[in-house]
Amino acid sequence: MASLQYLLKAIPQILSAKIFFLMIGGVGVGLVIGALPGMSATMGVALFLPLTYWMTPAESLVFLGSLYMAAIFGGSFSAILLRTPGTPSNIGTTFDGYPMAKQGKGWEAILIATYSSLYGGLFGMICFLIFAPMLARIALRFGPPEYFWLGIFGLTVISSLSRGNTLKGFIGGFIGMMISFVGVAPIGGNVRFTFGSAHLISGFGLIPALVGLFCIPEVINMIVQRGQKQLFLEAKVEKGTMLRTFVEVMKRQIDLLRASVIGFIIGVLPGAGGNIANLVSYSEAMRASKHPEKFGTGIPEGVIATEASNNATVGGGFVPLMTLGVPGTPVDAILYGALLIQGLRPGAELFTTRADVVYTFIVGVIAATLVMVPLGLLFGRGMTKIVYKIPIHVLVPVILLLTMIGSYCVQNNISDVYTMLILGVLGYVLRRFGFEAGPITLGLILGPIAETGFTQALLMGRRLDYPWAIFFIRPISWVLIALSVLFLLWPLIRRQSPSVGVDRK
Amino acid sequence: MISNTIVNTIFILLASVFLYQTKDLNYLSAIFPQIISVVVISLCTISIVTSARKKEEQSAVKIKxxxxxxxxxxxxxxxxxxxxxxxxxxxxxxxxxxxxxxxxxxxxxxxxxxxxxxxxxxxxxxxxxxxxxxxxxxxxxxxxxxxx
Known part of the structure; x- marks a missing residue:
């Protein structure tokens, strides 16, 4: 009851001119930052954190929360129009969004991404409001062995991501993991596989790798298509497309709900975020579909799966942050810092001692998710028109500039730009030999999670007679092992299913 | 088939180099890369063998x-x-x-x-x-x- 009172009190708060404009500003900045390849939500929140020093706690949190939510959504624009995920949370959006854009359905894909992000964002925030304390306790039961198995479970997604050749997909995934080993070992502390280069001590950054692997091969493809006037031909947009697409997306309640639940649960787990959720959700949508073979050819289900899940992780990530003071993702860590700067100590007591601020924040982010739709549509429409009309000889240098800015700004380090270019060329060569960027990136993301879990679990297991038994004696581990085996064998199980046979006929 | 064999051989060599370099690392820094390197070597070997059996050429579009x-x-x-x-x-x-x-x-x-x-x-x-x-x-x- 008390929560409801605070919620009702928060509504007039966020409608006050200052908070309202800060919310719109946060959404606007987030959309632009998210849409720029390589400029992640983390970078956006970090860059704008100093501007919040002069704000009140509620203003600061609403601004940063709005920026975070909008940046995750904004990343879908470049994923759809340029095959370059704006943030790591939009990797999966490239799989179906870009083929849609190529077919002249870029605007439709943007609409689907917008409505799915709205659904996922609202779902995540409402679940955060209702289930936060309970879920926070469950999330804390995830220890190192569970994180190791979570990493392995994440790898099973590769069987869906690798089109045509699963073996190559897995090889790509493990090569991605090997790339993630370069630098200082997370637990052992040794400097590894740097071949004497000082630049490699900090390892390969995820953002430069992501930008390189996805964007540079696309730039190279554009160079091959340089004779064409434009990158793709724009189809005519019929009147009423916005409303029709909204109805179509909302009709897919099961797809939206599945994606949002996956996103929220993965968001709750400290250490996992939208970068994993969007790929797991895409894979699950494919598994659940009657036509998995159509995924990757430009179908709405693919965009719905990734975009609903990545925005749902935002609310999920707030669960451990606000209730336990455990920031699960880098963005949450910056928000944790923002709370401390404002003199607020994240934890369960925050909901009672500073309930006014917490509920204003929650209502503010929910309102920002709603504001995100009209602003996103305006921005997305403009970007679609620009990308469709811009000639290739302008697009290539502009994209190159954006990739350089995106990878440079992560650490203000020029060697990250070289890394991005080198991995980009490598990504193009590997793609020509059938190794897709998706599995390699997944390996790169999961490598540190799986390795840290694995080595910490081994340390924990030292108290047992058989240290390796630690991986198999905990109930959550059993669930994750069972899920991993099930999903790995899913293509075989599906082939045996009589219903699939009927469907294919 | 030849291109597949070449790429997989490069990966096997890379994994072998990683495996060799782990000899100077402590147990906690070395164990996971060792496991993954062995997995990569095994998967690449399987890939080479299966592509040799199929004897089919991957027809990637040639660049002019x-x-x-x-x-x-x-x-x-x-x-x-x-x-x-x-x-x-x-x-x-x-x-x-x-x-x-x-x-x-x-x-x-x-x-x-x-x-x-x-x-x-x-x-x-x-x-x-x-x-x-x-x-x-x-x-x-x-x-x-x-x-x-």
């Missing part, structure tokens, strides 16, 4: 020699762009120069003088907007080079 030349030129120019931006031109001047050169090469003969002038203006506006946003508003230290 002219296209390949363009790709190499743009990649080399991109590296040069980063190098000279960092050491000589700085972010703003370097970006405008190299964006114009790349645009000229990609546009080729079809690029008219009017379009080229338009492109230079567009590139200048975009670059200066980013320079102002990053260097002035957000105090991000961009490469300065010798010029600024």
């Amino acid at each position: 020699r002219e296209d390949l030349l363009y790709i190499i030129i743009i990649i080399v120019l991109s590296f040069l762009w980063v190098y000279l931006m960092d050491w000589v031109f700085g972010f703003a001047v370097g970006s405008i120069i190299f964006m114009t050169i790349i645009s000229l090469i990609v546009g080729g003969k079809n690029l008219k003088f009017k379009q080229l002038v338009g492109n230079i203006i567009t590139f200048s506006i975009i670059t200066i907007a980013f320079w102002y946003l990053l260097a002035k508003l957000l105090i991000v230290p961009l490469p300065r080079g010798l010029l600024f």
Whole structure:
């Protein structure tokens, strides 16, 4: 009851001119930052954190929360129009969004991404409001062995991501993991596989790798298509497309709900975020579909799966942050810092001692998710028109500039730009030999999670007679092992299913 | 088949180098890379054997020699762009120069003088907007080079 009172009190708060404009500003900045390849939500929140020093706690949190939510959504624009995920949370959006854009359905894909992000964002925030304390306790039961198995479970997604050749997909995934080993070992502390280069001590950054692997091969493809006037031909947009697409997306309640639940649960787990959720959700949508073979050819289900899940992780990530003071993702860590700067100590007591601020924040982010739709549509429409009309000889240098800015700004380090270019060329060569960027990136993301879990679990297991038994004696581990085996064998199980046979006929 | 064998052999060599390098590391730093390297070697060997059995050639679309030349030129120019931006031109001047050169090469003969002038203006506006946003508003230290 008390929560409801605070919620009702928060509504007039966020409608006050200052908070309202800060919310719109946060959404606007987030959309632009998210849409720029390589400029992640983390970078956006970090860059704008100093501007919040002069704000009140509620203003600061609403601004940063709005920026975070909008940046995750904004990343879908470049994923759809340029095959370059704006943030790591939009990797999966490239799989179906870009083929849609190529077919002249870029605007439709943007609409689907917008409505799915709205659904996922609202779902995540409402679940955060209702289930936060309970879920926070469950999330804390995830220890190192569970994180190791979570990493392995994440790898099973590769069987869906690798089109045509699963073996190559897995090889790509493990090569991605090997790339993630370069630098200082997370637990052992040794400097590894740097071949004497000082630049490699900090390892390969995820953002430069992501930008390189996805964007540079696309730039190279554009160079091959340089004779064409434009990158793709724009189809005519019929009147009423916005409303029709909204109805179509909302009709897919099961797809939206599945994606949002996956996103929220993965968001709750400290250490996992939208970068994993969007790929797991895409894979699950494919598994659940009657036509998995159509995924990757430009179908709405693919965009719905990734975009609903990545925005749902935002609310999920707030669960451990606000209730336990455990920031699960880098963005949450910056928000944790923002709370401390404002003199607020994240934890369960925050909901009672500073309930006014917490509920204003929650209502503010929910309102920002709603504001995100009209602003996103305006921005997305403009970007679609620009990308469709811009000639290739302008697009290539502009994209190159954006990739350089995106990878440079992560650490203000020029060697990250070289890394991005080198991995980009490598990504193009590997793609020509059938190794897709998706599995390699997944390996790169999961490598540190799986390795840290694995080595910490081994340390924990030292108290047992058989240290390796630690991986198999905990109930959550059993669930994750069972899920991993099930999903790995899913293509075989599906082939045996009589219903699939009927469907294919 | 041959290309598949070559790529997988390169991966096997890379994994072997990783495996060899772990001998100097402590147990906690070495164990996971060792496992993954062995997995990579095993999977690549399976891939080589299965592709040899199938004896089918992966038919990737061949790149024309002219296209390949363009790709190499743009990649080399991109590296040069980063190098000279960092050491000589700085972010703003370097970006405008190299964006114009790349645009000229990609546009080729079809690029008219009017379009080229338009492109230079567009590139200048975009670059200066980013320079102002990053260097002035957000105090991000961009490469300065010798010029600024």
